[in-house]
């Protein structure tokens with residue numbers, strides 16, 4: 194019988210799987226709950242041994258197989274090529290990207306080691322669904338070991354245009370490795386198009402509609418915007434809206450309006466520009482001083498990569514500067530928090546706010562934008578201010594206020610418009626966005642991708 198095998202850089206532990214996770218983990222767990230399958234990848238641990246082994250655990254009914262990374266694998270593959278080269282480049286930050294050939298070799302080697310481990314765990318009819326930029330060469334490594342399974346790849350980040358991709362020296366090798374998959378999925382039409390353009394122009398591959406003729410066979414290319422568990426977000430945010438935490442938040446606000454932002458602390462999320470836009474609002478519209486608070490929740494991530502230490506310092510100094518200038522005895526304009534909150538608590542904070550301020554400089558999708566909308570009270574919804582450079586803007590453009598995150602004045606105007614928006618318009622916009630989110634939930638994302646991964650029907 195054919196099973197679904199999901200491979201991602203990080204596999205949740207049993208404890209993490211029990212806590213309701215976000216993003217990829219939700220999608221993966223939901224996909225696997227429906228059919229027999231396996232989730233394979235890194236367990237998040239750095240091990241002393243040079244050759245970590247496979248271990249097994251279960252999350253509910255789902256089988257998981259994981260391995261650790263040695264210190265040098267972690268440095269070269271994870272911290273090095275994946276997060277020091279690919280992540281910044283795929284987010285158009287070539288100023289933060291670096292290249293080291295040893296790191297690339299380490300990246301390829303980890304993909305090969307993982308492929309070798311997986312080979313022992315899969316049957317020949319199993320479908321393989323590989324996730325994200327850490328594992329681009331995974332299919333090629335599997336093919337070299339003789340695996341002939343159907344293999345699909347989904348990229349959660351943006352895919353940059355050729356001019357940017359070419360700054361990564363092994364760009365051609367990476368693109369060729371992508372052509373070893375049967376199906377390539379991207380978040381937006383623009384990302385899929387960028388890959389097709391590169392493959393046609395640089396690799397000279399012929400194209401027939403959405404399918405490239407790759408050296409090892411047809412490669413189908415599509416866009417599959419990731420969604421959320423819309424109903425689940427809605428019910429969780431409602432259920433928690435009377436919690437102690439929300440009461441404490443409201444008590445601190447003292448009837449002031451609330452603008453909220455929630456991100457992983459990452460330079461792609463546009464937080465410095467966002468802080469500056471909030472200050473511009475205070476400068477240009479004195480009536481808001483003392484009457485609106487901005488809460489930014491941003492737990493640190495990847496703190497051992499240099500770009501992340503820098504953005505953290507920059508955010509601390511920007512928030513400190515703004516608060517130093519505007520704080521009054523009874524009001525602090527920005528509450529900047531590096532701590533993490535449980536998912537259901539975040540959703541209830543979204544529901545208690547008047548504006549969701551989601552302005553990445555570049556983002557594959559940005560699920561926070563979608564969760565913000567789904568968490569609102571339909572009778573009295575908050576307004577989403579969303580960057581045009583988030584993948585989510587393709588779907589939410591008619592309901593959100595769309596901004597260019599580099600335009601500080603325009604973002605300040607958008608905040609003003611959002612804070613002042615009449616109830617009728619808020620409801621209309623919210624209703625529209627909810628329809629979009631329900632029509633393309635995480636279930637549709639998974640089903641569309643897996644349907645397209647099925648082998649093409651053989652003509653009779």
Ligand code: ADQ
Pocket residue numbers: 214215216217349350419455456457490491492533534536539556557558559560561562564
């Ligand atoms: P991320 O860059 O991590 O994901 P995002 O989509 O915003 O970004 O968030 C993923 C999940 O993490 C969401 O469920 C969100 O609620 C949660 N999350 C974010 N910040 C959090 C915080 N401060 N505390 C707790 N939870 C938080 C990558 C890509 C995105 C893409 C996703 C899924 O970079 O563009 O949307 O994968 O494909």
